[in-house]
Structure formats: C-alpha cells, structure tokens
Amino acid sequence: xxxxxxxxxxxxxxxxxxxxxxxxxxxxxxxxxxxxxxxxxxxxxxxxxxxxxxxxxxxxxxxxxxxxxxxxxxxxxxxxxxxxxxxxxxxxxxxxxxxxxxxxxxxxxxxxxxxxxxxxxxxxxxxxxxxxxxxxxxxxxxxxxxxxxxxxxxxxxxxxxxxxxxxxxxxxxxxxxxxxxxxxxxxxxxxxxxxxxxxxxxxxxxxxxxxxxxxxxxxxxxxxxxxxxxxxxxxxxxxxxxxxxxxxxxxxxxxxxxxxxxxxxxxxxxxxxxxxxxxxxxxxxxxxxxxxxxxxxxxxxxxxxxxxxxxxxxxxxxxxxxxxxxxxxxxxxxxxxxxxxxx
Amino acid sequence: xxxxxxxxxxxxxxxxxxxxxxxxxxxxxxxxxxxxxxxxxxxxxxxxxxxxxxxxxxxxxxxxxxxxxxxxxxxxxxxxxxxxxxxxxxxxxxxxxxxxxxxxxxxxxxxxxxxxxxxxxxxxxxxxxxxxxxxxxxxxxxxxxxxxxxxxxxxxxxxxxxxxxxxxxxxxxxxxxxxxxxxxxxxxxxxxxxxxxxxxxxxxxxxxxxxxxxxxxxxxxxxxxxxxxxxxxxxxxxxxxxxxxxxxxxxxxxxxxxxxxxxxxxxxxxxxxxxxxxxxxxxxxxxxxxxxxxxxxxxxxxxxxxxxxxxxxxxxxxxxxxxxxxxxxxxxxxxxxxxxxxx
Numbered sequence: 001x002x003x004x005x006x007x008x009x010x011x012x013x014x015x016x017x018x019x020x021x022x023x024x025x026x027x028x029x030x031x032x033x034x035x036x037x038x039x040x041x042x043x044x045x046x047x048x049x050x051x052x053x054x055x056x057x058x059x060x061x062x063x064x065x066x067x068x069x070x071x072x073x074x075x076x077x078x079x080x081x082x083x084x085x086x087x088x089x090x091x092x093x094x095x096x097x098x099x100x101x102x103x104x105x106x107x108x109x110x111x112x113x114x115x116x117x118x119x120x121x122x123x124x125x126x127x128x129x130x131x132x133x134x135x136x137x138x139x140x141x142x143x144x145x146x147x148x149x150x151x152x153x154x155x156x157x158x159x160x161x162x163x164x165x166x167x168x169x170x171x172x173x174x175x176x177x178x179x180x181x182x183x184x185x186x187x188x189x190x191x192x193x194x195x196x197x198x199x200x201x202x203x204x205x206x207x208x209x210x211x212x213x214x215x216x217x218x219x220x221x222x223x224x225x226x227x228x229x230x231x232x233x234x235x236x237x238x239x240x241x242x243x244x245x246x247x248x249x250x251x252x253x254x255x256x257x258x259x260x261x262x263x264x265x266x267x268x269x270x271x272x273x274x275x276x277x278x279x280x281x282x283x284x285x286x287x288x289x290x291x292x293x294x295x296x297x298x299x300x301x302x303x304x305x306x307x308x309x310x311x312x313x314x315x316x317x318x319x320x321x322x323x324x325x326x327x328x329x330x331x332x333x334x335x336x337x338x339x340x341x342x343x
Numbered sequence: 344x345x346x347x348x349x350x351x352x353x354x355x356x357x358x359x360x361x362x363x364x365x366x367x368x369x370x371x372x373x374x375x376x377x378x379x380x381x382x383x384x385x386x387x388x389x390x391x392x393x394x395x396x397x398x399x400x401x402x403x404x405x406x407x408x409x410x411x412x413x414x415x416x417x418x419x420x421x422x423x424x425x426x427x428x429x430x431x432x433x434x435x436x437x438x439x440x441x442x443x444x445x446x447x448x449x450x451x452x453x454x455x456x457x458x459x460x461x462x463x464x465x466x467x468x469x470x471x472x473x474x475x476x477x478x479x480x481x482x483x484x485x486x487x488x489x490x491x492x493x494x495x496x497x498x499x500x501x502x503x504x505x506x507x508x509x510x511x512x513x514x515x516x517x518x519x520x521x522x523x524x525x526x527x528x529x530x531x532x533x534x535x536x537x538x539x540x541x542x543x544x545x546x547x548x549x550x551x552x553x554x555x556x557x558x559x560x561x562x563x564x565x566x567x568x569x570x571x572x573x574x575x576x577x578x579x580x581x582x583x584x585x586x587x588x589x590x591x592x593x594x595x596x597x598x599x600x601x602x603x604x605x606x607x608x609x610x611x612x613x614x615x616x617x618x619x620x621x622x623x624x625x626x627x628x629x630x631x632x633x634x635x636x637x638x639x640x641x642x643x644x645x646x647x648x649x650x651x652x653x654x655x656x657x658x659x660x661x662x663x664x665x666x667x668x669x670x671x672x673x674x675x676x677x678x679x680x681x682x683x684x685x686x
Contacts, residue, residue: 012586030389034590035498036427036574037393039490046373047390050380051470051485053438057477084379095396095483127394134400140438140483142394147382155378231379243355247377 004104011130017104018111019128026090028146029124038126040091045146050081056136064180067106069208071113074141077234079121080212080287082145084232086153086220089145089212092118093127097138121214151226153291158229158248162292162313165227167216167306169260170237171276174283175268176200176207182272202264210287217289219304227291236282239334240290242320248292251318254311254332257325281322281332347447354473360447361454362471369433371489372467381469383434388489393424399479407523410449412551414456417484420577422464423555423630425488427575429496429563432488432555435461436470440481464557494569496634501572501591505635505656508570510559510649512603513580514619517626518611519543519550545607553630560632562647570634579625582677583633584663591635594661597654597675600668624665624675 006014019033031039040047052074056062060070075092082089094114098107107130118125123143183195197204212232220227229248231240237259245252259280269276292313293301301307314321320332352360362376374382383390395417399405403413418435425432437457441450450473461468466486526538540547555575563570572591574583580602588595602623612619635656636644644650657664663675 031495031497036424037391037430037486037488039428039495040390040392042385042390043387047383047385047487048380049383049392049434049436049470049485049487051394051436051438051472051483053396053440053472053474053481053483055440055474055476055481058440058475081379085382087380091392093392093394093485095394097396097398097401097481127392129394129396131396131398132401133398135478138396138398138440138481140394140396142392142436142485143380144390144392145380152374152382154374 002105006098006102006104006107009104014104014107014130015128018107019125022115022125024124024126026122026124028090029126032124032126033128038091038093040126040144042146045148046152048082048085048087048145048147049142050078051140051142052078054139054141056138062137063184065208067109068113071110072117072209074139075114075117075123076210076212077287078141078143079117079123080232080234082143083212083214083217084230084289085147086151086217086226086230087145087147089121089123089143091124091126091144093142094125095129095140097131097133099133099135099137102137121212153227153230155229155231155244156247158244158250158292158313159294160250160313160315161295162228163295163298163301163309164252164254164290164292164311164313165301165307165309166233166237166260166288166290167213168286168288169262169265170233170286170288171269171279171283172203172206172262172265173210173285174279175265176203177285178272179203179268180207200264200268202262203268207285210285212287213289216304216306223300223304225293225297225300227293230289230291233286233288233290234284236284236334237290238281238332241332242334244290244292245320249316251314251316251320252311253314253321253323255323258308258310260308345448349441349445349447349450352447357447357450357473358471361450362468365458365468367467367469369465369467371433372469375467375469376471381434381436383469383487385489388491389495391425391428391430391488391490392485393421394483394485395421397482397484399481405480406527408551410452411456414453415460415552417482418457418460418466419553419555420630421484421486422460422466423575423577425486426555426557426560427573427632428490429494429560429569429573430488430490432464432466432486434467434469434487436485437468438472438483440474440476442476442478442480445480464555496570496573498572498574498587499590501587501593501635501656502637503593503656503658504638505571506638506641506644506652507595507597507633507635507654507656508644508650508652509580509603509631509633510556511629511631512605512608513576513629513631514612514622514626515546515549515605515608516553516628517622518608519546520628521615522546522611523550543607543611545605546611550628553628555630556632559647559649566643566647568636568640568643570636573632573634576629576631576633577627579627579677580633581624581675584675585677587633587635588663592659594657594659594663595654596657596664596666598666601651601653603651
C-alpha cells in the first residue's frame with residue numbers, strides 16, 4: 001500500500017486533504033471545517049452536546065481494530081449519547097493526535113469510517129483538527145444534536161412502577177472483545193496466523209462496528225412514547241441502571257430470564273467458562289438504549305421491534321435487585337467498565 | 344501536600360468530585376454535567392463550536408507549566424476561537440486522559456484553573472469526563488458560544504484596501520517559552536535551583552496565563568465595527584495572515600515598523616540573538632486578534648485601546664509582503680507552529 005508521510009502535507013495541508021470532499025447537508029450546519037469555529041443554527045430547537053476522548057491502549061487496540069472501523073465506531077459512540085437524550089445527532093467535530101507511524105493513507109481510512117457513519121446517520125462533519133502525538137493515537141470527538149422542547153429525556157425521571165426497557169441484546173460486544181483478545185494472545189507474532197472467527201461474526205460486528213439506535217428513537221416517536229428516563233449502554237447494564245436509579249431516587253427490580261441475549265453470546269460465554277448473565281449485566285459497549293416508561297405504556301413499547309421489558313422501577317431504598325431464574329433476589333453490583341477505578 | 348489516589352474515587356466518583364461545585368449561570372445552559380449530553384438553548388442566536396486536543400509533550404510541558412495554569416490556558420485558547428468569530432463563549436466541556444502519576448489534588452488544581460477562566464469570561468462548564476491514559480496527560484476541550492445573525496466574522500471576507508489590524512503585542516508568549524526552555528535546560532535536576540525570571544514577568548505571563556480578547560470584541564461592538572475578516576493568533580501572525588489572505592483571495596502589505604512589540608520581548612530577543620521581527624511574525628500563542636476593516640473605519644479602530652493598524656489588504660496575486668524599516672519588500676513566509684510538518 002502507498003505510504004505518504006504526513007509531514008509532506010503539514011498540519012493545515014493534512015486537514016484540508018482529509019476534509020476536502022465533505023459537504024454539509026443539514027440545514028442547521030451553516031459553516032463547517034476551515035474557520036476558528038463552526039457555525040450552527042438550531043432555531044427554536046435545543047442544542048445537545050456530548051464529547052468523548054478515546055486513547056490508544058485504553059479504549060482501543062490497533063492490533064485488531066482496523067482504522068476504518070475505529071473511525072466509524074468513534075462517531076457512533078457519540079451519536080448514541082445524543083439518541084440517549086431522545087435527540088437527533090446533526091454535527092460532529094474530530095481532533096486527532098497522531099504519531100509518526102501513521103501515514104496519510106492511514107488517516108484517510110479513519111476518515112472514511114467517520115464519513116460512512118456520518119452518511120448513514122445524517123450527520124455533518126463540521127470541525128477537524130490534527131496535531132502530533134508523542135505516543136499513541138488520541139481521538140477527541142464532539143457531537144452536537146437537536147432536541148425538542150419537552151421531549152428531551154434525562155436520566156432522572158424514572159418513577160416507581162415504570163417499566164424498565166432495553167433495546168437489542170446485551171453482552172455481545174464484550175464477548176467480541178474477549179474473542180479478539182484471545183486470538184491476539186494466540187497470534188503472538190506467528191507468521192501466517194489465521195484467527196478463527198467462524199460462527200462468531202455477530203460478536204465481532206458488535207465490538208468492531210457497533211450501531212447507534214436511531215431506529216428505536218424513531219419508533220418511540222411514532223408510537224408517541226417519551227420515556228421518563230433514558231441512557232445508552234456503554235459501560236454495562238448494571239452501571240447504567242444505577243445511574244438512572246441514583247439520579248431518579250428510585251430502586252429497580254430486573255428479571256434475569258428477561259435479559260435479551262444472543263445465542264452467539266451465550267455459546268461464547270460457555271466456551272470461556274463465564275456466567276452469561278454476568279456478561280449481559282456488565283459487558284460494556286453494547287450502545288443499546290436503556291429507558292423507562294409508565295406502566296400503562298406496556299403494550300405500546302412491547303410492540304416495538306427489538307425492545308424488551310426487563311423489569312420495573314421500585315421505591316427508593318428497595319435496592320437494585322436482580323431476580324434470578326430460580327426466584328432468588330440478588331443485589332446488582334455495577335462492575336461496568338471503569339478505566340480508572342480500583343481493580 | 345495531601346495525595347488522594349484517583350482509583351479510590353473511580354471514574355464516576357472523580358468527575359462528581361471535580362464538578363460538584365459547578366453552577367450554571369448562562370440562561371442558554373439548561374443542563375450541564377451528569378447526563379449523556381448537555382442541553383443548551385440558543386433561541387434565535389447562532390451556535391458556535393470549536394474544539395482543541397492538547398497533549399503532554401506536544402502542547403505543554405508539565406516540567407514548568409503548573410496544572411492550575413494549564414487548566415486556565417486550556418479554556419482560554421478555546422474562548423479565543425469563539426471571540427475570533429465575533430461571538431461570545433458560553434459553555435465548555437472538558438475530557439481528560441490521565442495517567443496514574445496524577446492525584447485527585449492534581450486534577451483539582453487543573454479544574455481550579457478551568458473554573459477561574461470560566462468565571463472571568465462568563466462561561467459555564469457543562470460537560471466533564473475523565474478516563475485513564477497509558478502515557479501523558481491528554482486534554483480535550485470543546486467550547487460553544489453564541490453569535491448574532493449577520494455579525495459572525497469569518498476568515499474569508501477581507502477586501503482590497505481593507506486595513507489589517509492586530510490587538511495587543513506580538514511575540515511575548517514565544518519569548519516566554521524560550522525563557523522557560525532555557526531555565527529548564529539549566530536546571531537539569533539541580534537541587535535548590537532558582538530560575539532567574541526577574542524583569543521577564545510579562546513574558547512568562549503571556550506564555551503561562553494568556554488571556555482571550557473579550558475586551559476587543561466588546562469595543563468593536565461599541566464602535567459599531569463588524570470586521571470583514573478575523574482570526575486569533577495561535578500559530579503566529581504570518582500563518583494567520585496567510586489563512587485570511589488565502590480564504591479571502593487577496594494579498595497583504597504589512598509594515599515592519601508598525602508591528603506592536605513589548606520592550607521585554609525585544610530585550611529577550613536581543614539576549615537570545617534572535618531577530619525580533621521574526622519573533623513577532625512567527626511566534627505563536629499570543630491569542631491576540633488579527634482582523635480587517637474597511638479603510639473608512641480607520642479613525643474608529645485607531646481609537647480602540649490596544650488595536651494597531653499594521654498594514655492593508657492588496658489585490659490577489661500581489662503576494663504577502665512585509666515592508667521593512669529600510670523600505671525593502673520581502674515575501675512573508677509562514678513559519679508558524681506546525682506540530683506535524685517537516686522541520
């Protein structure tokens with residue numbers, strides 16, 4: 001593959017090169033890349049803003065994450081935060097810190113992935129910036145979106161008897177990561193090594209090319225459902241449940257048998273000798289939506305494809321309870337992904 | 344000094360701790376730290392957004408930059424980008440990537456500096472996030488601001504015969520950096536080393552605690568002046584002049600004798616055997632405003648304290664000219680700070 005040294009373009013040349021084909025499509029994007037700041041116009045809509053800093057070795061491993069996938073996923077995790085507010089992502093800015101080992105072509109791949117995610121979700125890239133990094137790749141992404149007055153959903157509105165709902169299935173992205181880590185350990189520099197991923201494509205896809213649940217936000221709107229609280233599952237169901245319960249001053253009661261788990265996740269957990277419920281409760285990076293709705297909306301949410309009612313909200317002080325298949329009630333512990341906590 | 348390990352608080356505990364005293368003051372800040380995204384309301388104003396990624400070893404050296412100053416400066420450089428659009432910064436989000444060598448107290452210092460800058464410039468901190476970093480400190484800052492329809496100033500509006508204006512003085516931040524680097528080299532681990540900064544306080548302050556030119560934006564508004572183009576000087580005057588000229592399809596003619604230079608900058612350049620004009624043209628991080636106004640506004644801009652008319656805009660193709668004190672015309676080369684270009 002062709003390798004163009006980044007230094008041959010310089011900082012401004014590089015960002016011009018990477019952003020030259022970008023067209024703005026949203027009417028709220030007035031001015032994109034190329035000035036001191038982007039200019040947006042949200043009229044009477046609310047502006048939502050979320051930001052993420054992704055660092056090599058902590059949030060991703062370039063040993064098995066292709067740069068195009070990384071670009072795609074970096075955008076998706078931010079879009080997901082905007083959907084979790086019941087909003088629509090509209091603009092994204094990206095800053096990269098890059099070391100000398102990257103070529104212009106490497107960064108083109110990253111931008112290809114980013115552009116693909118933007119295209120699929122109707123988001124404009126309005127700001128880009130690159131600088132040197134002494135060590136690994138650093139990616140800073142900020143996403144802006146719009147929300148409608150009265151329809152923005154926070155984490156703090158869950159009420160007693162509300163239904164706890166989750167989209168999609170849980171734990172697959174975590175098992176995908178375990179699988180990649182295992183193959184990386186087996187590989188260990190061997191020539192002609194071919195990792196064995198047969199029958200595990202879903203797990204890999206969930207880890208390497210996650211999607212944000214734009215569709216669920218749309219279905220909810222079509223059904224006239226505004227959740228009482230919502231959050232996206234990035235650090236694991238247990239951790240996100242606790243955020244909602246703590247901020248809403250309530251407890252929750254979740255049923256183990258109702259946790260949505262794909263058969264590949266279950267099989268892989270079996271192979272790894274892991275408890276699949278623990279995987280579903282604590283595996284991160286699913287980017288599914290966890291939300292609560294009033295009890296009377298049961299029929300409305302049940303008919304939304306991909307939404308599962310997994311429990312209900314209880315009074316404050318009743319704890320965070322997981323009812324197991326055999327009827328035992330155990331306290332949910334958040335063992336979600338926390339990059340800086342005690343191990 | 345007390346040292347509290349970050350791991351003792353965990354990721355969520357840490358960010359709660361660092362942001363617990365933050366109050367939102369701007370009416371456009373509806374919801375700050377603590378949800379998937381912040382919620383802002385700009386009504387009929389335009390939203391401006393700018394973002395920066397600052398990496399240890401590239402953008403700052405913790406050997407001589409105190410963490411509180413770093414927090415302050417990280418905010419200021421982003422506010423400066425919003426002022427350069429003729430806007431007002433209103434909200435800021437910060438993400439930190441931190442290694443184990445930092446304590447909770449270290450991060451409190453960083454946040455103290457950030458909070459001080461926010462207070463002095465009337466900006467709300469609406470999003471915060473921390474994660475681990477395997478290597479150095481990584482700081483990602485996004486600033487949002489508001490601009491008024493028709494009064495936002497881009498880089499591309501400079502016209503032939505427009506006056507080229509600059510605020511404050513140039514090159515001091517660069518000389519401050521040279522001074523710090525020299526003392527660092529002299530120090531080299533010596534015990535009881537006392538760096539000698541007497542008479543050079545202004546240079547240090549310009550490097551370590553820069554300010555953004557909120558006052559100039561206010562004065563311009565009071566005088567009813569909307570510049571035809573504007574940019575902030577982060578990479579050096581030459582580089583910023585070229586951005587304006589290229590995007591406006593014009594040339595420029597600058598007079599060496601009109602470049603505003605503080606006497607400390609001049610003395611320090613003399614000591615370092617550097618050409619002071621080169622320092623003023625290419626030294627970065629001044630965070631002054633460079634802007635153009637129509638010729639007939641000469642009297643209006645001249646009476647604004649701290650604004651200097653340094654030249655005028657010429658026809659496209661006439662080049663970027665610096666007229667020296669002895670009347671020679673030389674082509675301006677942008678040697679501004681470019682972290683990834685060829686050396």
